[in-house]
Amino acid sequence: MSVLTKKSRLTVLAGLFLVAVMSASTRLHASSITYDFLLSPNPGSIGGTGTFTVNDAPSFSSTPGVARNTVYQGASLEDLVFNIGGQTFNLAGYPSAEVVLQTLNGQVSLYDITFAEELNSGTNNRFDLQTSNPYTFSYDNEQSSATGYLTGLTQESSQSPIPEPNTLLLLGTGLFGGAALLYRYLSGARAN
Numbered sequence: 001m002s003v004l005t006k007k008s009r010l011t012v013l014a015g016l017f018l019v020a021v022m023s024a025s026t027r028l029h030a031s032s033i034t035y036d037f038l039l040s041p042n043p044g045s046i047g048g049t050g051t052f053t054v055n056d057a058p059s060f061s062s063t064p065g066v067a068r069n070t071v072y073q074g075a076s077l078e079d080l081v082f083n084i085g086g087q088t089f090n091l092a093g094y095p096s097a098e099v100v101l102q103t104l105n106g107q108v109s110l111y112d113i114t115f116a117e118e119l120n121s122g123t124n125n126r127f128d129l130q131t132s133n134p135y136t137f138s139y140d141n142e143q144s145s146a147t148g149y150l151t152g153l154t155q156e157s158s159q160s161p162i163p164e165p166n167t168l169l170l171l172g173t174g175l176f177g178g179a180a181l182l183y184r185y186l187s188g189a190r191a192n
Contacts, residue, residue, distance in 0.1 A: 067102050085146070089115070099113050113133065131150065
């Protein structure tokens, strides 16, 4: 003889299912964000472009008019690429890079990127990029250099958005409700 009736078992299963859907949906909510930026040269210098991808949106201060910095490094900084003077520098060349985004009054801006990489080390065709806003790009076997600032932050549009947690919860509830109705219908058909 079962202690739980069919109805109470169904209620317990429904509760467990909703808890599972809600916990899974919050884990799925975090999505990567890619930003583009410019290496804006000082007069007579060389400029370029760059992109970086972070694992989550920056934090905003709850107090209006107060700036807040969000630091991305290690696992939270998924990708970083600089293109300048026909050369490409990337996160693989300097895994300890750091990106700092600043939020103020609902706006996100690029505060700083700390990065350093030398290409073609040990040859007569070396290139070097050092950033900590401003940037310095050394070329001609590191005999000449260009300087400027990191500016123009824009967020790329997402190609495949991840559903919001509430959307997943609604979908899960609908699927569970449909399964419960089908179960009741089939169990009623078996009884006749």
